[in-house]
Amino acid sequence: MPDSRSADQVECQNCRIRFVRKNPTGRRPKYCSAQCRSAAFRVRSADSQEADFSREAERIGQAVATRARMVAQSSSLPVPSWPLEPLRHSVALKRELEDFIAVSVREALDRGARWQDIAAVTSMTVSQLQSQYSTVQVSKAVEARRGRRPRQPVVPAAEVAPKPAAAGDGPDGQSPPRWGGRDALARALSHLQRFSGQPVRAVAVQAGLSPSYVYRFTAGERHPSWATVRSFVLACDGDPDDLVDLWNAANGQERQTPPDAGFETVLARFQGAMRGLHLAQARPDPDILISALPKGHRHESAVIRSVLAPSPARQAGQLSWEATEALAEALHGDSDRIHRHWTALRAVAPRPSILTQAFG
Template structure:
């Protein structure tokens, strides 16, 4: 028997009449789930329009970066900090939660239904609508923006060769991972060797504690000013980090200026000491003695370079020995060769009188 017109209900979305499927329960307002979802989206659009497409792309990159940090920290036999893998995992979970939130809104904007999303997420429609309303997701996105560190004013670098760019998020290409990872490792080991709490380093360097941590994990692309202040806060020598910072900034082809023997010595020794720091400062005696085909005199010079504030006999180191040391420390031979050549050219030559009388 057909339904009478009195049994028909007008859909509040499409205005078409439809029959009630069950005689009990709450009176339906929409003829289908599609109409119910369309009406819900329309109500949200009337109160607040939001486009989360750019946020989804940005947060997606943050998820990828954090996932690399998790993989990297978990693969090390001795993490920089004991809690480093856990910290990265918790942060990754937060990034994923934010990404799911904006992805839900993106899916709805592209025509997906709440029921479809519920099937993917194993949540009920009511739970989804409560957690991922336009207003809720907007608050999540705004909260992320509030977590960003301030961009400090960056004066020109006095020691580093590259321009001192402002600190910014480290959106790294695969080719840039090595140099920037080496800088982050050096900063992390320097902090660990200092024995200072993070807050102490942060106060000394004029940085936030969270920013100090991000420097040591490579999450930020730091200016030279931030690196220099961090190193000084850890009672280190900024000269040891100059070449690592320049490499991280992509300053490979810039010729070294002629600044005299002392400066060339500081650059050469600092470059090698920076590589040594990035490898957690292996024992100089053990490292030097293990290098192949290195003369005993050069072994002593290497130990002095890595273990002393200044090694004025560094110019006596042959390129073969220098290259062996660079390879052992996983450094860039081309970069170190430039420093070695500059040192050789700047080294003082003995006078004829000195040669005659020894």
């Protein structure tokens, strides 16, 4: 005859400890306590919402790289910057690194690494790792990141869903799609504010913007509309034409040149594109840029200086493509975009006279 006591014993599906059921009738319990029931529920929830840690590691890695560039940039500029900016970027970088370590631990486990191996790399104990980087904890961290409003440098450009913009939002009255690289635009806006010598708060007041929003789009965390960029540039005593090409590039669009555009218009667009790249790199000394020219084109150094100057450079129409390309690459610009500006300029540039060709 079977022992009634052994018949009343049940194995907990969470802790695997056998316990005696309190009520001998009815449905057999699965868990020995409410704590085990809650723990099992958390595990099931984590399994049903398990994050793709490999993909998250790639995404957060891009955020880490962007933040690291911002830290290096804010700490190395010769122009005085907002005192707390390097600290703010450093704190944000620390948070991104913590998230990256968390998903990297889970990814390593998924690929066959042992807790002991990870403990040796991280200088932590196995129990600390299992507590801090459990599937539940890391999944919660990933969900928290997804729940936050996405910062533009963090989200890969290909994954940003295009959002319709109001008509007339762009410099040429176009409605741009919301994608593309935005680092250059953010750097240019940040440098422009520093070169203006005005505090961020003063510029924000003049432009009719909130200081917090200015901090965000100059750090690349938000993407401003063209109207916002124009107001900001004017408040910094800058030329909005210098930012048009950067803004268009950040939105993945081209600024179309009218077929009947004259030389002055095309020249202004070419110079604006080059000055925008120059500004995005904190306006390095032209002599440094000229040193990057091919040997046979050093005689064009005076033209390059005039192109980067604020006044119109009529002689820019005679600038060779080799020198223009070298300048664009030295400024980390898109050679294809600059080539289109250069081609349009060459098409309408006045031809030098015979005397000019003979005597310069």
